[in-house]
């Protein structure tokens with residue numbers, strides 16, 4: 001449970017980490033509704049092969065999954081992504097609750113920095129949650145522009161220094177082939 005309290009019509013919103021396959025399916029259902037159904041994200045892009053190495057946080061009203069966030073773990077940062085709240089439950093702080101649960105989880109696992117890749121239209125949302133741009137100007141190119149956003153896990157501490165942050169965090173991730181290997185590598 002998070003210490004941040006959110007309730008809708010007198011019902012508390014709770015958060016939980018996915019521990020069983022069934023929990024992960026609830027996270028995937030929320031994402032399918034929001035990203036594939038609502039925002040026209042292709043299935044292959046939404047379910048990109050990184051879900052089974054990630055931690056999924058799910059928000060509930062009662063037993064109903066209403067929001068989710070996936071966290072991937074890197075040596076120098078934790079990366080929240082795929083933040084989604086079912087449309088009719090938005091504007092009550094569930095997104096913020098999920099981000100805060102991610103922050104606490106990252107803190108408990110020893111991460112010092114959170115890093116997210118936002119679409120330009122979502123930068124203000126992250127900034128309202130206390131994030132800032134990693135580099136002042138966008139450095140990504142191509143059809144899908146992204147903005148690197150960062151936040152210290154402990155807000156009372158300064159952000160840790162990163163060597164060549166653009167090179168580290170804005171590099172494109174490998175696309176995987178059907179066997180899970182990065183495209184262009186020798187298959188076995």
Ligand SMILES: CC(C)(COP(=O)(O)OP(=O)(O)OC[C@H]1O[C@@H](n2cnc3c(N)ncnc32)[C@H](O)[C@@H]1OP(=O)(O)O)[C@@H](O)C(=O)NCCC(=O)NCCS
Nearest residue numbers: 034083084085086090091092093094095096121122124125
């Ligand atoms: C982004 C999202 C997760 C927010 O969920 P939520 O539970 O409504 O978030 P919160 O209640 O914590 O915050 C809502 C506030 O953020 C604002 N907000 C939402 N999306 C925003 C955006 N793209 N840019 C700026 N502000 C935004 C809302 O207007 C609202 O402002 P208010 O508090 O002044 O009324 C939800 O809108 C969503 O699922 N969108 C579709 C999926 C998506 O785009 N994910 C990318 C994540 S950034």
